[in-house]
Amino acid sequence: RSDAAMYHAKRSGRDQVAHYDSPARTSVDTRRLATEELRQAIDAEEITPFYQPVWEIGREGAPVLHGYEALARWRRADGALIPPSQFIERAEADGLIGALGRSIFRQAMRHLRGWRNRRLSMSVNVSVRQLVAEGFAEEVLADLVELGVEPARLCLEITETQVMEAPDLSLAALKRLSEAGVFIAIDDFGVGFSSLAYVRDLPAAELKIDQRFVAGMPDSRKDRAVVRTVVELAHSLGMRTVAEGVETPEQLALLREIGADLAQGYLLGRPQPPEALLNLGPLAEGEDPPPAARRARLK
Numbered sequence: 001r002s003d004a005a006m007y008h009a010k011r012s013g014r015d016q017v018a019h020y021d022s023p024a025r026t027s028v029d030t031r032r033l034a035t036e037e038l039r040q041a042i043d044a045e046e047i048t049p050f051y052q053p054v055w056e057i058g059r060e061g062a063p064v065l066h067g068y069e070a071l072a073r074w075r076r077a078d079g080a081l082i083p084p085s086q087f088i089e090r091a092e093a094d095g096l097i098g099a100l101g102r103s104i105f106r107q108a109m110r111h112l113r114g115w116r117n118r119r120l121s122m123s124v125n126v127s128v129r130q131l132v133a134e135g136f137a138e139e140v141l142a143d144l145v146e147l148g149v150e151p152a153r154l155c156l157e158i159t160e161t162q163v164m165e166a167p168d169l170s171l172a173a174l175k176r177l178s179e180a181g182v183f184i185a186i187d188d189f190g191v192g193f194s195s196l197a198y199v200r201d202l203p204a205a206e207l208k209i210d211q212r213f214v215a216g217m218p219d220s221r222k223d224r225a226v227v228r229t230v231v232e233l234a235h236s237l238g239m240r241t242v243a244e245g246v247e248t249p250e251q252l253a254l255l256r257e258i259g260a261d262l263a264q265g266y267l268l269g270r271p272q273p274p275e276a277l278l279n280l281g282p283l284a285e286g287e288d289p290p291p292a293a294r295r296a297r298l299k
């Protein structure tokens with residue numbers, strides 16, 4: 001029998017099992033329920049972006065607010081706050097990542113639009129499944145026009161590992177977006193296996209140094225060497241660098257000495273719900289960094 005026939009035989013066999021009150025049935029139903037719950041949460045905008053500040057650290061003096069990264073949080077009706085590790089992969093597997101990603105993106109653009117400080121940029125994470133979907137770039141650009149946000153205020157982040165999954169397919173969409181003025185960032189850089197040729201050829205403007213390397217600083221000589229090398233690589237390719245997961249003033253001071261351009265992390269601000277920023281943060285021109293970060297200024 002052909003592979004296809006075998007496949008169908010196996011499938012129908014499995015479906016038959018699912019009609020009995022067996023564990024198989026329970027797990028199929030549970031999964032269907034979970035998918036339905038996720039779909040409803042997306043439609044009701046129960047999954048919303050939280051915002052973590054990103055700071056310019058490349059110049060002298062105190063860090064200056066550059067913008068925010070949108071990080072998805074599921075705020076369930078019962079008050080539970082669910083992190084992306086609990087639903088992003090499921091959304092990808094269940095074919096819901098397109099709807100989820102677009103919802104996060106549109107909410108983030110609406111918030112950005114409402115902030116008085118027009119200099120701020122917004123970084124949004126995208127999954128490779130969105131990127132390779134037909135018409136993705138055009139949809140993003142049309143949304144930007146509809147929502148009245150300039151392309152240059154948007155940065156789309158894609159992880160290094162995901163870019164490697166579909167390098168050819170992702171390239172066209174990334175080129176289109178970048179030519180239209182959208183910034184592209186390679187997220188979690190350094191933990192994947194991308195060759196230097198990919199880094200050279202991708203139309204990315206930003207490398208985000210994975211927090212694993214930052215976590216080892218300042219003590220680990222090897223981590224310091226990796227971070228220094230990535231910053232040099234980025235600069236010699238005309239790209240800027242973002243250090244992720246900055247938690248201590250010592251890390252920040254060393255990153256500034258090395259020449260990283262931007263930084264984010266708990267030291268500089270945790271992800272906050274949108275309503276926290278409506279009342280405080282980005283409304284004013286140039287927010288003050290937290291005291292611990294202010295002390296790590298350049299001499």
Ligand code: C2E
Binds near residue numbers: 211
């Ligand atoms: P990421 O894009 O690399 O985001 C950075 C993660 O590090 C966030 O975790 C953030 O809360 C956390 N973080 C920030 N500062 C610090 C720090 O100083 N120390 C430590 N230990 N962690 C810090 P989060 O929000 O749980 O997100 C995890 C990942 O989920 C993200 O990693 C991103 O890959 C993915 N993700 C989040 N939102 C979305 C989304 O809307 N769409 C897609 N496709 N993926 C998303």
Ligand code: MG
Binds near residue numbers: 187
């Ligand atoms: Mg990111």
Ligand code: MG
Binds near residue numbers: 187188208211244
């Ligand atoms: Mg990252």
Ligand code: MG
Binds near residue numbers: 188
């Ligand atoms: Mg990550």
